[in-house]
Amino acid sequence: MVEFTWLEGQTADDLQQAMWAGPWHVFHFIGHGGFSVPADEGLIALVGENGNAHFLRATFLGRLLADHRALRLVVFNSCEGARSSISCIMFID
Numbered sequence: 001m002v003e004f005t006w007l008e009g010q011t012a013d014d015l016q017q018a019m020w021a022g023p024w025h026v027f028h029f030i031g032h033g034g035f036s037v038p039a040d041e042g043l044i045a046l047v048g049e050n051g052n053a054h055f056l057r058a059t060f061l062g063r064l065l066a067d068h069r070a071l072r073l074v075v076f077n078s079c080e081g082a083r084s085s086i087s088c089i090m091f092i093d
Contacts, residue, residue: 010047012056016064023070033078044078 007018032045034055041058048054065071
């Protein structure tokens, strides 16, 4: 049996509170994202306290999700979701 929970809130605080309400086995994000060249990492777009876009850096999101041992699968459907820096690209012969 599968139970889905739709997160009504759109802020980083809403996400953090929802994660604490777990345990969760799957986290699926559908939304906007991007890549910060200066930070050399991906971003997801949430809503800031002022109602404007708030871009959550991948390192912060990774730390937030890493605290949840029951979490088994994370899926991101976002703009530029597959983009990485040149330093992350590996070529295998």
